[in-house]
Amino acid sequence: MKPDSAVVRVNSRETSRRLADVSHAITSCERCPRLREHCRTVARVRKRAFRDEVYWGKPVPGYGDPAARLLLVGLAPAAHGANRTGRVFTGDGVGGSGDFLMSALHRTGFANIPTSQRADDGLQLRDAYILAAVRCAPPQNKPTPEEIARCQDHLDAEADALPNVRVVVALGRIAFDAWLQRLKRQGLTVTPRPQFAHGSVARIDGAPTLVGCYHPSRQNTNTGKLTAPMMVDVFKKAKKYVEAHLVRGAPV
Numbered sequence: 001m002k003p004d005s006a007v008v009r010v011n012s013r014e015t016s017r018r019l020a021d022v023s024h025a026i027t028s029c030e031r032c033p034r035l036r037e038h039c040r041t042v043a044r045v046r047k048r049a050f051r052d053e054v055y056w057g058k059p060v061p062g063y064g065d066p067a068a069r070l071l072l073v074g075l076a077p078a079a080h081g082a083n084r085t086g087r088v089f090t091g092d093g094v095g096g097s098g099d100f101l102m103s104a105l106h107r108t109g110f111a112n113i114p115t116s117q118r119a120d121d122g123l124q125l126r127d128a129y130i131l132a133a134v135r136c137a138p139p140q141n142k143p144t145p146e147e148i149a150r151c152q153d154h155l156d157a158e159a160d161a162l163p164n165v166r167v168v169v170a171l172g173r174i175a176f177d178a179w180l181q182r183l184k185r186q187g188l189t190v191t192p193r194p195q196f197a198h199g200s201v202a203r204i205d206g207a208p209t210l211v212g213c214y215h216p217s218r219q220n221t222n223t224g225k226l227t228a229p230m231m232v233d234v235f236k237k238a239k240k241y242v243e244a245h246l247v248r249g250a251p252v
Helices: 012-027 033-045 097-107 145-150 152-160 173-185 218-222 228-243
Strands: 070-074 128-132 167-171 209-213
Touching: 012 152, 070 173, 070 228, 097 218, 097 228, 128 152, 145 152, 152 173, 167 173, 167 228, 173 209, 209 228
Parallel strands: 070 128, 070 167, 167 209
Antiparallel strands: none
C-alpha cells in the first residue's frame, strides 16, 4: 500500500521520540493498583507452560508502523499473552487472538506474517498500528469503568503521536466506546452516536472513519460468533477506506 498525497510525511526521528516518550509513560504507569497487583502476581506465579520464562509484567504500549493509516484498538493485554511477551496481541497460544488477528492482517496486506507468538518473531505491521484501551491485564479480562477511564490519556497520547491515521478498527465494544470517548475529549460532536456492531462503519467529520469488529477472543472465535472470513472482510473494508478519498455517505 503506497502512501498518497493525504499522508503526512513522517519525521522518523521525531515520531520515534514521541512514541518512546509515550511508551515510557505507559510502562511506568501505576494508576490502577488492582491491575498492577494482578499483572505482577501472574508474572511471578506464571503458567506451567511458561514457567521458565521471564514475564514482562508491566503495562503494554502499542506496536506497529509509525506512519500507519490504520489504527487498531483492542481491549487489554492477555495475562499470559502480552503481559508475558510485552507486545500487544502476542503469545496467547497457537490459534489465540493474536494469531487470529494477525492472519487477517496478513491476508489483507497489513502484516508480513500470519502469526504473533513472540516479541522477536519478525512480525512487522505495514501501514497499521495496534494499541489497547487498557494497558494492564485485568482479572477475568474485565477492567472496571474507572480503570478504563484512567487509561484514556495513554490512548490519547499514543494516537496523537500517529499523524496519518485515517481509519480506526475497534476490536470489541469497550474499544469502540473508548474511541468515542476520545473524540468527545477532542471536542468533536458525534450525533447520532454510532452503535457498535461487527462491520459497522461510522463516518465522523474531523475524525478517522470508525469501523466496528468483534474482538478475536477465544470465546468469540471458538463459538463461531467471529469467523476468519468475517474478520478478513472487516480489514478489506478498512483497507478501502484507508486507500480512498471517500465523501461522507459514500458506499464502501
